[in-house]
Amino acid sequence: MVRVRTELKRRQIVEVASQLFQELGYERTSMSLISERLGGSKATLYGYFKSKEELLQSVLVYDVTTEADRLMNQFLSGKDLREGLITLGQAYMHRRLSPGPIANVRIVSTQPEGSTIGKEFYENVLGPAWERLANRFQILMEAGILIPADSWIAAMQWKGMCEWDMFERRLLGAIKEPPADEIRRASIAAADAFLKLYGADVEQAKKARPATAPKARTKPKPRKRAA
Structure with missing residues (x-):
């Protein structure tokens, strides 16, 4: 107790x-x-x-880890891969552009040059969160649903296609609220482009379940990212 x-x-x-x-x-x-x-x-x-710095680190960890779990669950619950990607894209961008995460990015990015807060945040929290999506793509690749490729690059390409320039506009104050219509359009476009790039069979890939995995398979090991 x-x-x-x-x-x-x-x-x-x-x-x-x-x-x-x-x-x-x-x-x-x-x-x-x-x-x-x-x-x-x-x-x-x-x-x-x-210290306040230690408290800031905990704020960053809590923000990302709790949301990473929620977003991955939304992706895996999609009735098919295309819907899962669209749902994930919308949820990710609405969260990405909301006041809390934007404030956290501003705080970390304005720390002094010698501060290790940003580096530790990326290496210990943000990077591993994106690694989970890369691992899920790796599973889909090994299942033959996506073509064999570097799953980390695939995850980063999907991320970039979802974001357009909305993150920069929000960070710089050019927009105040997440543009719902634009987020949906970006998420749909990102899902379709991703499946065209990586779908082993585009139509079959669209219908595949995001949670699909090969049988009797161990958990994928984290892939080494390019420097």
Whole structure:
């Protein structure tokens, strides 16, 4: 029970810190403000996190890992591969362009040159999250649904086709809200282009289930990404 309460408290701290980082920015948010919003003492806060930087890292981890699970489940629940890709694309872009993730990207990208926050975030959290999609594509390739290829490149190409220039426009303040119609058009176009590029048989690939996997097969090993 104590362990459960500890994890719940830690999650609460992360959620409050995330809200303040989004509202005030990283630099203007202090540990004092976080403890005040929590209604507790700074001593309690420091009992969970030794510094604001450590708390920021936990905010980034929580944001990506929880969403990665949700997005992969949406992809795998599609009635066919094309629908799964479209559903995943829309969910990914709506999340990608929402206030929390945009605020996190802005915070990480404005850290001093010597900071390791961004590097550690990519290597330990963001990269592995994309590796899960690459591994799913690898499974589909080995099942003969997609043509044999570098599954990491395939995942990154799909990502780029979904994003268009919407991420840059949102990051720079050219748009304030995720453009739903544009996101849907981009997701459909990305799914169709992806299947034309990688579908072993385009029509059959469209009808295949995203969760399809060869029988008696071990979990795919992470592929080594090009430097």
